[in-house]
Amino acid sequence: MDIAVVGTGFIGGTLGRALARSGHRVTFGSRNPDNDQVSEDTGAAVSSPAEAVAGADAVILAIPGNAVKEFADQNAGALEGKLVIDATNRMGSPVANARADLPGGLRYARAFNTVGGENMADPVFADGPADMFFSAPAADRAAMEEVISGVGLRPVYVGEDQEEIIDALFRLWIALAMGQGRGRRLALRLLEG
Numbered sequence: 411m412d413i414a415v416v417g418t419g420f421i422g423g424t425l426g427r428a429l430a431r432s433g434h435r436v437t438f439g440s441r442n443p444d445n446d447q448v449s450e451d452t453g454a455a456v457s458s459p460a461e462a463v464a465g466a467d468a469v470i471l472a473i474p475g476n477a478v479k480e481f482a483d484q485n486a487g488a489l490e491g492k493l494v495i496d497a498t499n500r501m502g503s504p505v506a507n508a509r510a511d512l513p514g515g516l517r518y519a520r521a522f523n524t525v526g527g528e529n530m531a532d533p534v535f536a537d538g539p540a541d542m543f544f545s546a547p548a549a550d551r552a553a554m555e556e557v558i559s560g561v562g563l564r565p566v567y568v569g570e571d572q573e574e575i576i577d578a579l580f581r582l583w584i585a586l587a588m589g590q591g592r593g594r595r596l597a598l599r600l601l602e603g
């Protein structure tokens with residue numbers, strides 16, 4: 411897939427490099443497109459957010475939650491009809507996700523926000539990969555599973571428009587990792603009989 415990763419910090423860099431290494435064509439969207447350090451040895455491209463979005467099948471948002479509105483306003487036309495994967499979290503806000511700041515005509519998915527980034531950089535635990543629970547339109551389930559698997563996580567589909575449930579898992583992770591002091595090397599997994 412052609413994947414735009416908007417944001418070149420901890421989460422954007424981690425996801426973009428992993429996806430490039432697993433064979434996807436990744437373009438980072440950055441406010442500093444001349445700086446390609448984020449790509450490391452992966453061959454991923456770096457361009458402006460607008461250029462990255464224009465050529466993408468899927469767009470991963472890995473920017474601060476409070477930066478989404480400006481990004482969305484500047485790229486509303488290009489986002490129309492695109493699969494947009496919201497990895498942003500607004501810590502301490504009643505609504506963690508950024509859906510309300512995005513235009514309505516895109517295919518909204520919620521993923522990559524439920525665990526600390528260390529667990530996405532190194533998704534395999536002693537007994538196998540961590541799960542990544544996600545919400546997306548049913549028609550995009552397979553594409554989402556490909557993207558999540560590309561990072562090395564096991565995708566678990568929760569349904570369409572279920573970002574509130576995904577955000578509850580984010581709050582669970584914070585409660586366990588931070589509130590209970592278990593530490594950030596912590597992920598969630600579904601067990602089925």
Ligand SMILES: NC(=O)c1ccc[n+]([C@@H]2O[C@H](COP(=O)([O-])OP(=O)(O)OC[C@H]3O[C@@H](n4cnc5c(N)ncnc54)[C@H](OP(=O)(O)O)[C@@H]3O)[C@@H](O)[C@H]2O)c1
Pocket residue numbers: 416417418419420421422439440441442471472473474475477497498499500501522523524525526527528
């Ligand atoms: N840290 C975690 O463990 C974790 C886990 C899950 C989800 N998240 C969420 O993922 C998102 C990114 O987190 P992160 O830890 O990767 O943060 P980060 O290291 O600070 O990176 C954020 C990136 O967003 C871009 N950006 C665009 N507009 C910005 C603005 N107005 N101010 C600052 N940066 C801006 C920057 O890339 P350019 O300079 O290239 O534009 C920056 O490198 C956040 O919404 C966070 O809540 C974080």
